[in-house]
Amino acid sequence: MTQHLPVPQAAALSLWRGEIFTPLPLRQLIGLFKAEAAARYGVTVEEINGRSQVRPIAWARQEAMAATYHHTRLSMPQVGRIFGRDHTTVLHAIQRVAERAQKTVLAERVSHAGLAGLKAESFA
Numbered sequence: 001m002t003q004h005l006p007v008p009q010a011a012a013l014s015l016w017r018g019e020i021f022t023p024l025p026l027r028q029l030i031g032l033f034k035a036e037a038a039a040r041y042g043v044t045v046e047e048i049n050g051r052s053q054v055r056p057i058a059w060a061r062q063e064a065m066a067a068t069y070h071h072t073r074l075s076m077p078q079v080g081r082i083f084g085r086d087h088t089t090v091l092h093a094i095q096r097v098a099e100r101a102q103k104t105v106l107a108e109r110v111s112h113a114g115l116a117g118l119k120a121e122s123f124a
Contacts, residue, residue, distance in 0.1 A: 030068050030082060037064040049084070059100070062093035069094060 024032070034045045041060035048061045061083065069079045069090060076087040083090070 026072060026074075029072065030064075033067040033071075034064045037061070037067070059096075062096050065090050065093040066097040 023029075031045070034048050037060040038045050038048055040063070041056040043057050043060050047057045048064055050057070052058070065079055065083055065085070068074065068082065069076060072079075074082070076090040079090045080087040
């Protein structure tokens with residue numbers, strides 16, 4: 001089923017997924033990264049902009065910071081200033097997002113391997 005999104009939001013989602021899109025103004029692009037991360041974790045953009053360290057909020061903030069760093073030409077100190085954080089916090093966010101992505105891939109491989117084994121065993 002195709003999800004219909006407003007053009008700017010669809011462009012940000014395309015970028016989030018690694019697709020090519022027409023460039024957006026930087027402020028709007030960062031806002032869309034925050035909105036996408038907030039939606040993924042069930043939090044608000046205001047919470048991402050806040051100081052809370054509750055896990056879903058922190059993880060959403062980390063993903064928004066990582067996306068901002070990876071998909072713009074901003075330095076870590078610049079990204080940190082935008083999010084009201086230090087550049088070392090941006091570095092930490094990038095590392096944690098990469099670790100979680102790696103764990104997700106590993107879990108999917110283990111799950112897939114387990115399901116393949118179950119299928120083979122059930123027919124033996």
